[in-house]
Amino acid sequence: MSANLASPHGAALDAAATTEGRSLWQDAWRRLMANHAAVTGLVILVLIALVSVVGPYLLPWTYDEIDWRHVEALPPDMATRHYFGTDSLGRDLLARTLFGGRISLMVGILATTVALFIGVTVGAIAGFVGGRTDQYLMRFVDLMYSVPLTFFVIILMVVFGRNFILMFLAIGAVEWLTMARIVRGQTLTLRNKEFIEAARASGGSTTWIIIRHIVPNVLGVVMVYVTLTIPQVILLESFLSFLGLGIQEPMTSWGMLINDGAAELEVSPRTLIIPAAFMTVTLFCFNFLGDGLRDALDPKDR
Amino acid sequence: MNAPVLDIKNLIVRFATNDGEVAAVSDLSLSIGKGECLGIVGESGSGKSQTFLAVMGLLARNGSVSGEAIYGGVNLLTAGERALNELRGNALTMVFQDPMTSLTPHMKVGRQLTEVLIRHRGVDKTTARNEAVAMLKRVQIPEAERRFDMYPHELSGGLRQRVMVAMALLCGPALIIADEPTTALDVTVQAQILDLIRRAKDELDTAVVLITHDLGVVAGLADRVAVMYGGRLVEIGEVHQIFRAPQHPYTQGLLACTPRLDDPATATLVTIPGQPPNLQNLPSGCSYHPRCPYVMDRCRVERPVLTPGVSGGLKACHLDALVQGAA
Amino acid sequence: MSAPLLAVRDLKVHFQVRSGGLLFADYVPLKAVDGVSFDLAAGETLGIVGESGCGKSTLGRAVLQLLPVTAGSVAWLGGDLTALDKKELKARRQDMQIIFQDPLASLDPRMTAGDIIAEPVRNFHSGMSGAAIKAGVQEMMAQVGLLPGMVNRYPHEFSGGQCQRIGIARAMILGPKLVVCDEPVSALDVSIRAQVINLLMDLQQAYGLAMLFISHDLSVVRHISHRVMVLYLGRVMEIADRDALFKAARHPYTQALMTAVPIPDPDKERAKPRVAVGVDLPSPLNPPSGCVFRTRCPKATQVCADVVPPLESAGPGHEVACHHWRD
Known part of the structure; x- marks a missing residue:
C-alpha cells in the first residue's frame, strides 16, 4: 500500500488518469517474490518439471530400453552414455528417473486438481448453503474419511482393473475430503461478512455469490493447501506403487524407482540415492513454496 | 504543574514494514503531572496509542523506539523487560478498549485480580481476595462476591470494563493509561466508567492518560489536552483553552465537525476536507496542510514547530493567531 | 406527511x-x-x-x-x-x-x-x-x-x-x-x-x-x-419527531441515554445533570416481566413489573411506552 491511501492531494493528482489498482493477488505475488526460500523452491521445481518433460526426448536411451550388452546394474559410464548408470535390468537410470519424475509430478498435479475441484465445490456449497445440505455433505465426507485408503484403492483396482487414470481418481477422491473441510470452514467465516450480505441485498443469487464472492476469497487458503497436497500425493503414489498397486512396469515413477533401488541397496546404492534425491528435493521445494505462499497470502502474519 | 509523573522527551516510534520504514510517532515530548488527567x-x-504502547514496552515486534520516557528517574524505553514487568500492572497500568480480549478467558476474574496483588505486593491469598473484592465493590460492581468467582464471558461488556478498571487500580498506580476505554461500550455504561476513572483521579491522586477520539469524553475528564495528527503533537493546552480557543486549525476543525446535542441542529455540518494522512507518504511541511483552510505557501515546505499560542498552550502552526469561531 | x-x-x-x-x-x-x-x-x-x-x-x-x-x-x-x-x-x-x-x-x-x-x-x-x-x-x-x-x-x-x-x-x-x-x-x-x-x-x-x-x-x-x-431489548420505548424527542424526552431510558452523551464542552459536560440507570443489561434470553426497562429504571414501581406499558400518545406524533411518563 504505497501512495494509495495517500493524502487527498495524492488523489487529486490522479484525477486525470485512471490508475490501475494493485489487487491482493499482485500484492501476494510481490511478497512471494521477496521470499528467497520460496523463490528458490519455485525455480528448482520449474527446472525439475522441465527436465522431466523434455529430458527423456534428448537422451540416447528411453526409459524402457534394455541395454542388452549389460543386463546388470552398471556404474555411470560416459562411453555407453549411461550418465547415471543402469538399473539391474540394464535400463538407463537417468532416463528412468526423469520419466519417473514426469509420472510422479503428473499424478501429483492431476490428482490434486481433481481434489481441488471436488473439494472447493463441495466445501463452498456446504458452507454457504448450510442447514440440511451442509449436514448431508459433511456426514458423507466423514464417512469417506473412515474408509481406509488402501482398502478403497484395492477395491477400485479390483473392480476396474489396474489403470493409470484410475490412480488419479482414487487419490483425488481421497484428497478432496480435507480440501472440502478447509473450504467449508473458510466459507463459514466468509458467509457472515458484510460484503456477502451486501451481495444478497443487491439481489445476487446463491450460485452467483458462491462463484463471485466465496470462491475467489477462499482461493488463497486453497492454493497453500494445494502446494502441500501435491507432495502428499506424490508420497501416496509411491506408497501405492510400493504395494504393487500403482504404476505398472515398464512404466515407472519415483516411488517405484525407490522401491527397486531399495532392493539393490547393497549392490548399487546409486539406484536408490538418485531417484530419492530427486523426490526429496521436489518435496522440499513444494513445502518451501507452500510456506512462502502462506506468508504471502496472509499479510496479517508478517 | 507539579513534578511530572511521566516525562516523555523526543519520542520516536518506527515500524519496519514490507513497504519500508514508517514513523508512527515523530519527535514527541510531553509530561503528565501527579493527579492530572x-x-x-x-x-x-495519529500515533496516539503507539506513543503509550512504546512507553509501556508493548510495541509490536517490528517496532523500534528512541527518545526518553522518564518515570521515577528511570528511562522506561531502555529499562529492559525485567524492570518493566515490575512496573507494569503495578505503578503503571493500562485499560484497553476491548475488555473481552484484555481478560484471560479461561481464568475466573477473581484469580486474575488476586494474581496481580500476589505478584506485585507479595500478599497472601486471603488478603488478596479481600482487597480484590473491596476493589470490585469500589468500582460499583453489584454482587461483587458472586462476580469474583465468575469467568469473563459471564459478565456483560460494562462489567468487564469495570473489572479492568479495578485491576488497573488494584496496586495503587501512579499512572493509568486508558486507551479508548469506553469506545466499545454503550453511552450509559460509558458515563459510569468515566465516573470511575474520575473518582480514581480525585481520590487516589492517580495521573491518568486518556486516549480517545471522542472530544466529549475528553471535555468531561481531562485537565489538559494534547492533539495529535500524523504522528506529531499539533497542539497541547489546558482543557478550556483547547475547547474555547483552539490554536491549531485541526483542533478547530475537529470541534466544528462534531455533531453535538447542545447545539441547535444545523442543516449541514462543517467538514474537514480530504482524508486522514497516510504515514507512509506524509505531506511535506505541515502534514495538515492539504486539509487546512488557512494554508499558506510556507506550510507546504516548512514544518511548524511547537510554539506558545496567544491564549496559552503550545501549537505547531505557522499562523500567529487563529480566528475563533470561523472554522 | x-x-x-x-x-x-x-x-x-x-x-x-x-x-x-x-x-x-x-x-x-x-x-x-x-x-x-x-x-x-x-x-x-x-x-x-x-x-x-x-x-x-x-x-x-x-x-x-x-x-x-x-x-x-x-x-x-x-x-x-x-x-x-x-x-x-x-x-x-x-x-x-x-x-x-x-x-x-x-x-x-x-x-x-x-x-x-x-x-x-x-x-x-x-x-x-x-x-x-x-x-x-x-x-x-x-x-x-x-x-x-x-x-x-x-x-x-x-x-x-x-x-x-x-x-x-x-x-x-x-x-x-x-x-x-x-x-x-x-x-x-x-x-x-x-x-x-x-x-x-x-x-x-x-x-x-x-x-x-x-x-x-x-x-x-x-x-x-x-x-x-x-x-x-427489542421493544419501542419512545418514538417522536426529532425536536419533540430531544427537547422533551418522556421515557426514563431516553432521558438516561441523552444525559449520558458527552458534550464536547468542558463546562457544560462537567455541570450537566445525569439520569442514572442500573448497571446490568438483563439477558435478552430472559427479559424482565412487564416493562423490560424496569430493572435499570430509576422510576420503577410494582406496576412496571406486572403490566407491559403500551405505547401511549404524549403529544402529536409522540408515543411513549412508560407507566410513569407523566411524572
Whole structure:
C-alpha cells in the first residue's frame, strides 16, 4: 500500500488518469517474490518439471530400453552414455528417473486438481448453503474419511482393473475430503461478512455469490493447501506403487524407482540415492513454496 | 504543574514494514503531572496509542523506539523487560478498549485480580481476595462476591470494563493509561466508567492518560489536552483553552465537525476536507496542510514547530493567531 | 406527511438459541425484535437508537427481508413483503438497499471499486452493455465524491471514508427508494464522519430517499433524522419527531441515554445533570416481566413489573411506552 491511501492531494493528482489498482493477488505475488526460500523452491521445481518433460526426448536411451550388452546394474559410464548408470535390468537410470519424475509430478498435479475441484465445490456449497445440505455433505465426507485408503484403492483396482487414470481418481477422491473441510470452514467465516450480505441485498443469487464472492476469497487458503497436497500425493503414489498397486512396469515413477533401488541397496546404492534425491528435493521445494505462499497470502502474519 | 509523573522527551516510534520504514510517532515530548488527567485526541494513525504502547514496552515486534520516557528517574524505553514487568500492572497500568480480549478467558476474574496483588505486593491469598473484592465493590460492581468467582464471558461488556478498571487500580498506580476505554461500550455504561476513572483521579491522586477520539469524553475528564495528527503533537493546552480557543486549525476543525446535542441542529455540518494522512507518504511541511483552510505557501515546505499560542498552550502552526469561531 | 412508503406493523424477529440439552438440543427464543411498528414516508429519515443488543440492526435487516421475520408485516407501498416469493422479492430489492457499519468488511477484497459498484446493476440489468455500466458507475462515483480514476483500485487501497463512499455508491446505483443505514459512520474517523453524514443528507435531498438510520450515537441521529425511535431489548420505548424527542424526552431510558452523551464542552459536560440507570443489561434470553426497562429504571414501581406499558400518545406524533411518563 504505497501512495494509495495517500493524502487527498495524492488523489487529486490522479484525477486525470485512471490508475490501475494493485489487487491482493499482485500484492501476494510481490511478497512471494521477496521470499528467497520460496523463490528458490519455485525455480528448482520449474527446472525439475522441465527436465522431466523434455529430458527423456534428448537422451540416447528411453526409459524402457534394455541395454542388452549389460543386463546388470552398471556404474555411470560416459562411453555407453549411461550418465547415471543402469538399473539391474540394464535400463538407463537417468532416463528412468526423469520419466519417473514426469509420472510422479503428473499424478501429483492431476490428482490434486481433481481434489481441488471436488473439494472447493463441495466445501463452498456446504458452507454457504448450510442447514440440511451442509449436514448431508459433511456426514458423507466423514464417512469417506473412515474408509481406509488402501482398502478403497484395492477395491477400485479390483473392480476396474489396474489403470493409470484410475490412480488419479482414487487419490483425488481421497484428497478432496480435507480440501472440502478447509473450504467449508473458510466459507463459514466468509458467509457472515458484510460484503456477502451486501451481495444478497443487491439481489445476487446463491450460485452467483458462491462463484463471485466465496470462491475467489477462499482461493488463497486453497492454493497453500494445494502446494502441500501435491507432495502428499506424490508420497501416496509411491506408497501405492510400493504395494504393487500403482504404476505398472515398464512404466515407472519415483516411488517405484525407490522401491527397486531399495532392493539393490547393497549392490548399487546409486539406484536408490538418485531417484530419492530427486523426490526429496521436489518435496522440499513444494513445502518451501507452500510456506512462502502462506506468508504471502496472509499479510496479517508478517 | 507539579513534578511530572511521566516525562516523555523526543519520542520516536518506527515500524519496519514490507513497504519500508514508517514513523508512527515523530519527535514527541510531553509530561503528565501527579493527579492530572491528560487527554490525547487524534484519529486513527495519529500515533496516539503507539506513543503509550512504546512507553509501556508493548510495541509490536517490528517496532523500534528512541527518545526518553522518564518515570521515577528511570528511562522506561531502555529499562529492559525485567524492570518493566515490575512496573507494569503495578505503578503503571493500562485499560484497553476491548475488555473481552484484555481478560484471560479461561481464568475466573477473581484469580486474575488476586494474581496481580500476589505478584506485585507479595500478599497472601486471603488478603488478596479481600482487597480484590473491596476493589470490585469500589468500582460499583453489584454482587461483587458472586462476580469474583465468575469467568469473563459471564459478565456483560460494562462489567468487564469495570473489572479492568479495578485491576488497573488494584496496586495503587501512579499512572493509568486508558486507551479508548469506553469506545466499545454503550453511552450509559460509558458515563459510569468515566465516573470511575474520575473518582480514581480525585481520590487516589492517580495521573491518568486518556486516549480517545471522542472530544466529549475528553471535555468531561481531562485537565489538559494534547492533539495529535500524523504522528506529531499539533497542539497541547489546558482543557478550556483547547475547547474555547483552539490554536491549531485541526483542533478547530475537529470541534466544528462534531455533531453535538447542545447545539441547535444545523442543516449541514462543517467538514474537514480530504482524508486522514497516510504515514507512509506524509505531506511535506505541515502534514495538515492539504486539509487546512488557512494554508499558506510556507506550510507546504516548512514544518511548524511547537510554539506558545496567544491564549496559552503550545501549537505547531505557522499562523500567529487563529480566528475563533470561523472554522 | 404523505402516504407511507413503508409500513411496519407489529414486527417480530425471534431467533432460536441453543441452550444446552444433553442428547437433543434445547432451544430458547431470543426476542431480538418484539412487536415494532412504524411508518416511513418518502424523503423521511427515521433514526433508530438504542444500546448494543437492543435489536436495531436486526430490525433494519428484517425490514429488508435479509432475515426471516417471525410475525408481523412489512408493507411496501401497501404490498406485504413477507408474503413475496424469492423472485418477486429479488425484483423489490432494487428499491431497498443497505449501507453497513464496517466500510472495509462490506466490500469484497478481491474486487475493484468499479466492479463492486457495478454488481447490483449486473444482477438486475444483465443485458446492459459494458460501456453503459461503466458510464453509470463513473457518474455514481462522481456523485459520492470518488474520483473516476479510482475505478480499478481495490478496497484495501482506499481509506475508511472512501470505502464507505464505495458502499454508498453501490447502494445508490439502482436508484433505491429506501436505504437502511446500519451505523454508517460509527467506524469512521471523526473528521470523516461529517463528510459522510453530509453526503447521505445530500443524496436524500436529491433523490427523495427514505432512510432508516440506525446508530447508537444520539448526536448523529439528532442531526440527520426527522423522526427518532428508541429501542430497548427489542421493544419501542419512545418514538417522536426529532425536536419533540430531544427537547422533551418522556421515557426514563431516553432521558438516561441523552444525559449520558458527552458534550464536547468542558463546562457544560462537567455541570450537566445525569439520569442514572442500573448497571446490568438483563439477558435478552430472559427479559424482565412487564416493562423490560424496569430493572435499570430509576422510576420503577410494582406496576412496571406486572403490566407491559403500551405505547401511549404524549403529544402529536409522540408515543411513549412508560407507566410513569407523566411524572
